[in-house]
Amino acid sequence: MRILLWPQDNLTHWPQGRHHTFSFRYVNPYCDPHAAWQKGGIERSHEYIRVVLPKGRSFDQLTQEKVTRLxxxxxxxxxxxxxxxxxxxxxxxxxxxxxxxALGLLPIPPDEVNLSSSLFN
Structure with missing residues (x-):
C-alpha cells in the first residue's frame, strides 16, 4: 500500500506538492491552521520547537540534519x-x-536530551 505523509497542521512553509511516499499505512488527518484544539498532542512538540527556535527566528538556515536532531x-x-x-x-x-x-529516528539518552536554544550551537 502506498501512502503520503504531509505535515500535521498544513504548515505554510511546507513546499507545495512535497510529500514522502512509504509502502505502509499511515493516517494523517488534516488540521486547520490556528486551531490548536484539533491538534491534540502535537502542540507539546510545537512548544518544544519554539523553545529551541524562538518565534521570529528564521527557519531558512535549518538543514535536514538539524531538523532530524531536533x-x-x-x-x-x-x-x-x-x-x-x-x-x-x-x-x-x-x-x-x-x-x-527512512526518517532517521534515533533515541537520545534521557540525560542527553537538549531542548534549549543551545541545541544547534
Whole structure:
C-alpha cells in the first residue's frame, strides 16, 4: 500500500506538492491552521520547537540534519502523558522499523536530551 505523509497542521512553509511516499499505512488527518484544539498532542512538540527556535527566528538556515536532531530530541523527551515514556519508545512498538530508518529516528539518552536554544550551537 502506498501512502503520503504531509505535515500535521498544513504548515505554510511546507513546499507545495512535497510529500514522502512509504509502502505502509499511515493516517494523517488534516488540521486547520490556528486551531490548536484539533491538534491534540502535537502542540507539546510545537512548544518544544519554539523553545529551541524562538518565534521570529528564521527557519531558512535549518538543514535536514538539524531538523532530524531536533525531532530526535523532542521524541526522546519522557512525558507524563505517556506514563513516563518517550514518544520514541512508543513508536518502536507501533511503527515499522522501515519508517524509523527512512526518517532517521534515533533515541537520545534521557540525560542527553537538549531542548534549549543551545541545541544547534
Amino acid at each position: 525531532m530526535n530530541n523532542i521524541n526522546s523527551e519522557r512525558r507524563d502523558s505517556l506514563n513516563g515514556h518517550s514518544p520514541f519508545e512508543l513508536s518502536i512498538l507501533l511503527l515499522p522499523n522501515a519508517l524509523h530508518r
